[in-house]
Amino acid sequence: MFTSAKSASIVSISTLLLIHSCYSAYEHSLISIGAKNSLPLDVTIETLVSVFLLCVGIVLNNSQELKPISWSVWSGQLERERGSGPYGYLEERLGFLDIRTKRAEFAKWAESNE
């Protein structure tokens, strides 16, 4: 697993490389007005490498845990890890919370646990 420091350094190095290659291309275009000179190979390579590294760095930089693509796997994971899925609120129904019953239930539980 990549640490965030490593991926952050990849992103910053590749950004610098990309800026550098853009600057080189610009300078090259200034000194070669009218000439048929195309972009030097090293600038092309630098651009491609920096863009590739930048993409890799951004992907690795993702700090959030990846979720399963399949809905049933994802909801299954929520159920077994936390006991409640994305629709738990349809059964809990906080808008209609019967607080007096909940209170009585808790008082009873607390008494039996003492």
Add this chain to the structure above:
Amino acid sequence: MAILSTLLSYLSSHPSPLRLPQTSQYLSQQAPIFLSSSDSSKDTQETWIVYEQLLLSCLRTGDDASAKLCLERLSDRFGRDSPRISALVGLYEEAAAKDVRELESVLKGYQDILKEDPTNMPIEKRHIALLASLNRTEDAIKALTALLNHSPNDAESWSQLSSLYYTQGMYPQAIFCLEEVLLILPNAYNMFARLGEINYISAQGTNMDGLIESVKHFARSVELCEWYLRGWYGLKLVTGKILELNRADKAGGIERKKIEALNEMATKKLAEIVGKANRRERGWGGFDEAEVEAAKALVDSSDVKTVR
């Protein structure tokens, strides 16, 4: 770790803290620590979510002093007239009411607010919940159908109406309401399981069409959620019942082999869940202990039958 991030991570791993007394107790014990910490004065969305959850937990455990403090800060921030806050104020008054007379006056307060603004949803919901809590279920159903008349897209209200009808023994109406929920949220697997349960109960263990209908709903619920204990439990229970009742090759248009295969699959899944939950494997700690116990009993009882 700062108290705010502790509470946020606790809430994300326990998404419905009011379901079990233990989680409410933990949150209400943390409430005074949070309220006196510097985190409590941060004005971020997360802070207010924590305030609301702490308020509910404190009301449940009877820590009215902390609850009042939470409520005061919420209403200072959002204004006492905002529908959501006024519903929380009502909830606090309901919890603090000592006798039926005080509850009646809270109810009167709701009715006054609703006279001014008949579509104030949070207050309408409190009004309905209080009516139901005072055993005036018929009035509650009437008020809830009125609510659904002006906002038919509220899945929570349909689900509530279903459970009110269910308590009155009006199963076809309860089933209709759940079907309305599924029109709004077609992936709600817990509602499919509930449909399966109500179909099973109204079939009273003998009506084959009802049992088959119930199997279909349970099957859909586990299709949408691969580790849904309640869905697998229902599937096993009802297919077992059908196999017991019907010796023919076909039951209600479904081949016996298919029912047997479903039963076997449910048994396998339940055994896996029970085993992993009882060994307390990582990532399997979310199941309710009583439910795991019940699933174990169901699996064991069918083992005995097959040995015979």
